[in-house]
Each structure stands twice: as structure tokens, then as C-alpha cells.
Amino acid sequence: MKKRSIFNTLLFFINSILATGLLLSFFLPYISPNSLPSLTVFSLFVPFLVLINLGFLIYWIVKLHKNVLLSTFVLVLGWFLAPPLIKFSNKEVVLTNDLKVMSYNVRMFNYYKWNDDVTTEQKIYDFVNNESPDVIAFQEFYQSDMIDIKLPYKFIKTKSAKDKFGLAIYSKYPIVNSGSLNFENSANNTIFVDIVRNHDTIRVYNVHLESLKINPNKENFGEKDSERLFKRLANGFKKQADQTERIIQHEYSWKGKKIICGDFNNSAYSWVYKKLADNKKDAFIERGIGLGKTFRYVYPMRIDFILTNEDANINQFKTYNKVKLSDHFPIMSRLNW
Known part of the structure; x- marks a missing residue:
């Protein structure tokens, strides 16, 4: 006793x-x-x-x-x-006029061969085409000669003229405007497009905040010791804060319909998420089911998001946690206004 x-x-x-x-x-x-x-x-x-x-x-x-x-x-x-870690089953209302928005960090389509499967790149294209999103935002995009995305309009922004790595947005609907925020001293970035659908202009941001360079397969996540790891993470968070303020300043001038999606490289319990999600709906919180885990790590980390206006109707949200073609899982939401 x-x-x-x-x-x-x-x-x-x-x-x-x-x-x-x-x-x-x-x-x-x-x-x-x-x-x-x-x-x-x-x-x-x-x-x-x-x-x-x-x-x-x-x-x-x-x-x-x-x-x-x-x-x-x-x-x-x-x-x-706090935002929920887990969401239970919600009734889905699927409408024919929904806009299907997907976000997917594709890890450069396996360019560095982190996966031994040499067909990974083509499998990603097949998956995207089979799911048939109206708009898809790619992070860690690589401008490969094999690209086969069945959407007619696109905006691709690489870090430099010679570099084939960057961000991309593909769309079923015409892109009438596009741009890049061009983060300084960073391999990451945020881009945007304005698409015209049913006489509506919708702005879509593809966000990829500063990477924390966490490697779950290495000791100390790829750092020599815990102290250096902690310092690296802290510096990464500071860069994320500056980048977030830049995004908020840019999106403030757009008063119309908007979607902010992408890889935030941070959780829903962070300052950057709270700032970007302010006055917006989080598609997972509205219609998600389960843990919403988007990063392939030992415990559930939801670091990929789809956010939109508070007056939008979010009818479905899905995390494709069986699609293991990258270190992130793709996410997709069906929404309308």
C-alpha cells in the first residue's frame, strides 16, 4: 500500500x-x-x-x-x-457548386530521392488528377519536365530564375492577377492568385512559412545537441513572425473573397496561426474529422491549413492520411459563399 x-x-x-x-x-x-x-x-x-x-x-x-x-x-x-486537437464526425453538405481547394506540400516530388519509389512523382500527379481539385496550392514545388497536372491555369514562382524550386498554384478557373511576397533571407515564400469563378474574383494565397528543418528520423531532429536545436527553432519562429506580419499587411488590402492555405510550419496553437486565422474559418475546425494530422510524425501535428472568410460555407474537409507520397499529407476542402 x-x-x-x-x-x-x-x-x-x-x-x-x-x-x-x-x-x-x-x-x-x-x-x-x-x-x-x-x-x-x-x-x-x-x-x-x-x-x-x-x-x-x-x-x-x-x-x-x-x-x-x-x-x-x-x-x-x-x-x-484552444483550437481542438480532434474533431468528431460532422454532417457533410456536399453541393454541386462548391469550390474544391487542395493544399499539398509535395517535398519537391521526391527530387532528392528520400523515397526509394522512383514512381513517386507520377503517383502524386495521378492522385491530384483523380481527386480533381478546382484549385491546388503546392508547397516545396519542383518544376519538373514530367509535370502532368490536369488544370489549365497556373502560376509558378521559383526562388530565382535558375532555381526550379518554389511554390505553385494551379486552377480550373482563369487567373487574372498573380504575385509574390518574396520573403527575404529565406528559402520559403508566399504567392497569390486572383481567379474568376461565376463572375466572382477570389484571391488564393499559397503560404509556406519559414521551415524549422525538423528531421524526425535523426537524433535531435538533425541538430548536434538540444541547445543548438532550441536556438534554431527560436530563430525560425522569429522569421515566421516577420513573414506572417507581411502576409497580414498584404491581405488587408483585399476586401473580397479569399482563401489562405498552405504549410505554416507551425501548429494551431501558435501565434502565427492565430494571426492568420483571425476573422476567418478554419476548414478543419468547421468540417474536419479525427486528429487532422498533416505532418508524418510520431504524434499528431496539424501544420497545413485551409482558411477562408467567416461568411463562407465550408461543406467538407478531408485529410488524406493514407497518401504517403511526401512527409506531408494533402488536405482538401469544399466551400462556397
Whole structure:
């Protein structure tokens, strides 16, 4: 009995630390990475903290122990303060006049052969064409000679005239305007197009915020030690903050219908997400099902998003978590106004 009591005391101590960490993380979206970059790194670990606290909750419930109140309190608070980690089944309303928008980080169509399957590039084209989106935003795009996307209009922006890497937007509808924000001192960028559909002009942003260069297959995520990793992540978050402010400033001048999608390289519990999602609907939150995991990592990280105007109707959202052709899963939403 005494040993069991000591074990529960130690377990509750660990529970208290992780519950406090989760509680504090609810305030991270209100802290700019430019003011406290080291602190904002913890936004990446919120899904992990949620799952761990759920584990403690289940353990204390099974034990019928009063310690269950701590994780229960923090998780219930998070339900009201933070974006959901998991969404349960929602009724889908599929309309024939929906705009089908897809976002997909294709990891340069396997240009560097991270996948041994030499048919990966063609499989990505086949997948996209079979799903038949009206608009698709590609991150980590490579301007390959094999490109076979069955959409008539496109805007491709590479980092330089000689470089074939960058971003692309393909559209079923005519593109009447396009541009690039041209992030400085970064391999990442954001581009936009204005498409005309049913006499409506819709602006679509393809966002790829600063990469944190996380390699889940290497020790310390590809860094020599934890201290260097932490510093690298903090610097990455600061760049993301500057890039986010640039996007917000640019999109502010557009008062019409808009879609902001892409790879934010950060979670829904971050400052950059909160800023970009302000006064917008998140397609996953509106119509998503499950964990919404978009990055192929050991725990659920949702870092790819589709956002749109608050007056839009989002009728469907899908994460293609069985399509393992990149280190990201493609996402698609059906919406209209």
C-alpha cells in the first residue's frame, strides 16, 4: 500500500508539471515570437501535452482517484480556449457548386530521392488528377519536365530564375492577377492568385512559412545537441513572425473573397496561426474529422491549413492520411459563399 502511494505521488507530481505546461501553452498564441522566441517553441509540443494529459486522465479514472480533477480541469479549459486537437464526425453538405481547394506540400516530388519509389512523382500527379481539385496550392514545388497536372491555369514562382524550386498554384478557373511576397533571407515564400469563378474574383494565397528543418528520423531532429536545436527553432519562429506580419499587411488590402492555405510550419496553437486565422474559418475546425494530422510524425501535428472568410460555407474537409507520397499529407476542402 505504501509503495503504491509513493508511485501515485510521483506520478501526480509528473502529472502536475505536464498539466501546468499545457495550461501555460494556451497563452502562447498571444505571445509574439519576436518578443519571447524561446517560449513560443513550446507551441509545437501542445499536441503531445494534450495526449499525455489524456493518458493521466484515463489512469486516474481507472483508479477512481481524486487526482483526476487536475487533468480534467486543464483539458476542459483547453476545450474552450484552444483550437481542438480532434474533431468528431460532422454532417457533410456536399453541393454541386462548391469550390474544391487542395493544399499539398509535395517535398519537391521526391527530387532528392528520400523515397526509394522512383514512381513517386507520377503517383502524386495521378492522385491530384483523380481527386480533381478546382484549385491546388503546392508547397516545396519542383518544376519538373514530367509535370502532368490536369488544370489549365497556373502560376509558378521559383526562388530565382535558375532555381526550379518554389511554390505553385494551379486552377480550373482563369487567373487574372498573380504575385509574390518574396520573403527575404529565406528559402520559403508566399504567392497569390486572383481567379474568376461565376463572375466572382477570389484571391488564393499559397503560404509556406519559414521551415524549422525538423528531421524526425535523426537524433535531435538533425541538430548536434538540444541547445543548438532550441536556438534554431527560436530563430525560425522569429522569421515566421516577420513573414506572417507581411502576409497580414498584404491581405488587408483585399476586401473580397479569399482563401489562405498552405504549410505554416507551425501548429494551431501558435501565434502565427492565430494571426492568420483571425476573422476567418478554419476548414478543419468547421468540417474536419479525427486528429487532422498533416505532418508524418510520431504524434499528431496539424501544420497545413485551409482558411477562408467567416461568411463562407465550408461543406467538407478531408485529410488524406493514407497518401504517403511526401512527409506531408494533402488536405482538401469544399466551400462556397
